[in-house]
Structures are given as structure tokens and as C-alpha cells.
Amino acid sequence: MQRLSLRLAHKDIEPRVEETPTGFVQIEHGLSRAVLLTPEEIDPELRYPLITVFHGAGRQDEMLVKACRDEPEKRQAFFLVPRSVEPTWDLIAGTGETDLEFLEYAWDLIYRRYPVDEKRQALLGYSDGASYALSMALSNPGFFDAALCWAAGFVVVDRSALDDQGRKPRLYLEYGTHDPLFPFEQIALPMRENLLAAGYEVEFSVDEGGRHWPSGTFQGEALDWYFASSC
Numbered sequence: 564m565q566r567l568s569l570r571l572a573h574k575d576i577e578p579r580v581e582e583t584p585t586g587f588v589q590i591e592h593g594l595s596r597a598v599l600l601t602p603e604e605i606d607p608e609l610r611y612p613l614i615t616v617f618h619g620a621g622r623q624d625e626m627l628v629k630a631c632r633d634e635p636e637k638r639q640a641f642f643l644v645p646r647s648v649e650p651t652w653d654l655i656a657g658t659g660e661t662d663l664e665f666l667e668y669a670w671d672l673i674y675r676r677y678p679v680d681e682k683r684q685a686l687l688g689y690s691d692g693a694s695y696a697l698s699m700a701l702s703n704p705g706f707f708d709a710a711l712c713w714a715a716g717f718v719v720v721d722r723s724a725l726d727d728q729g730r731k732p733r734l735y736l737e738y739g740t741h742d743p744l745f746p747f748e749q750i751a752l753p754m755r756e757n758l759l760a761a762g763y764e765v766e767f768s769v770d771e772g773g774r775h776w777p778s779g780t781f782q783g784e785a786l787d788w789y790f791a792s793s794c
Contacts, residue, residue: 565654567702567721571667573681574674583676590672595665597645598628599673600635610680612640617692620651630782638790641677643669652695654719683793685709689777700732708793711735711785713777715754716745734758735766735785739773
């Protein structure tokens with residue numbers, strides 16, 4: 564099974580001569596890339612939440628950057644929108660650890676340059692990206708405090724990373740009742756029940772009549788839930 568456990572530790576900001584960029588910041592490493600969205604002004608005395616947003620199959624990262632462009636100022640948080648190297652994430656594509664290694668690189672870079680609150684790091688994902696977010700959050704207990712998932716089709720847990728002392732992430736799940744790819748009765752309801760049985764806190768949102776496309780309210784409602792309940 565592909566590794567999902569992170570080889571990563573939170574770091575304090577490194578002293579820098581040059582000014583740290585804000586607003587729309589591009590991060591690139593090899594074939595991988597991401598956009599970091601920040602508030603225009605960053606208070607070095609504060610620690611900001613970091614939300615990483617995973618697109619679904621087909622790489623809609625540019626659309627997600629647009630959808631998230633007002634969130635950093637509104638939420639006073641950082642939003643990282645990475646792009647998978649293949650049309651979907653390495654866990655699903657079965658192409659090794661290219662995306663995971665880039666995420667480790669990007670998160671490490673952000674820690675060293677921006678004041679991130681290590682207790683308020685969340686993952687937000689759509690479809691394949693939701694499965695990736697859920698799998699990564701559950702595989703790294705204590706690292707992410709929440710996963711916000713629209714139409715997660717499956718979850719894979721890297722048990723090599725599990726620590727019984729790790730804090731379980733809180734979960735926000737949304738599914739459409741008429742999704743032809745992930746039928747509600749076969750995917751959504753068993754996912755909720757299995758996660759509840761495993762001891763996770765699950766906020767379950769139902770998009771009545773929704774198909775395999777996010778409801779117009781998912782992102783806002785999921786983020787409202789997260790920021791209202793985060794420490």
C-alpha cells in the first residue's frame with residue numbers, strides 16, 4: 564500500500580531578509596505546483612489556520628483557486644490549493660508518492676515562512692480529492708484536526724502512522740442523494756456509519772436531489788462549521 568504517513572514536523576518561522584509574499588503565492592517543485600492564498604496583511608504575532616484544498620479527478624485546481632480567493636481575508640486563514648501531477652491524486656492513480664512528497668515539501672515551506680497554527684490544519688476535498696483528504700487525515704491522527712469532504716468514495720488508512728494517543732480528526736461529509744457515481748445508500752450511509760462506529764465525530768450533510776457535482780452551499784457551510792468549532 565502507498566505511504567500516507569507524513570514525514571513532516573511543524574517548524575517555527577525562519578528569519579528572512581526578504582519580505583515574505585502574501586496574497587497569491589505560487590509554489591513549484593519539479594512537475595508539481597500549488598497556489599497559496601493568504602490574507603493581504605499577516606500579523607506575525609498571530610497563528611493562522613491552514614486549509615489544504617484537494618480537487619477531484621480532472622484537476623479543477625484553477626476553479627478552486629477562484630472559489631477560495633476571498634476566503635483568506637474572510638476567515639483569516641491560509642488556503643493551499645495543490646494540483647496533482649496526474650489527472651488525479653497519486654493514491655488513486657497508483658503512480659507512487661509524487662503528490663504526497665510535494666505536499667510535504669509545500670507544507671514544510673509554508674511552516675518556515677508563515678505563522679501557521681499547528682493545531683488548526685484541515686483538509687478539504689472534492690470527490691477523488693475528498694477520498695484523498697479523508698485517507699490522509701485518518702492516517703495522521705493529531706496532525707490534521709478536520710477533513711471536510713464532498714463525495715468521498717472510499718478511505719484508505721496507513722496503519723503504520725497510527726498512534727492511539729493521536730487526536731482523531733473531526734469530519735464533515737456531504738453527499739448528493741442522486742449521485743450516479745457514488746450511490747447514496749451504497750456509499751454515503753455506510754461511510755457515515757463506519758466512521759461513527761470507529762469513534763469519529765461526523766457532521767453529515769445531505770444534498771437532496773444532488774448528483775455528482777458539489778452543491779453551491781458545500782464549501783461555505785463546511786468552512787463555517789470548521790471555523791465555528793475549531794480551537
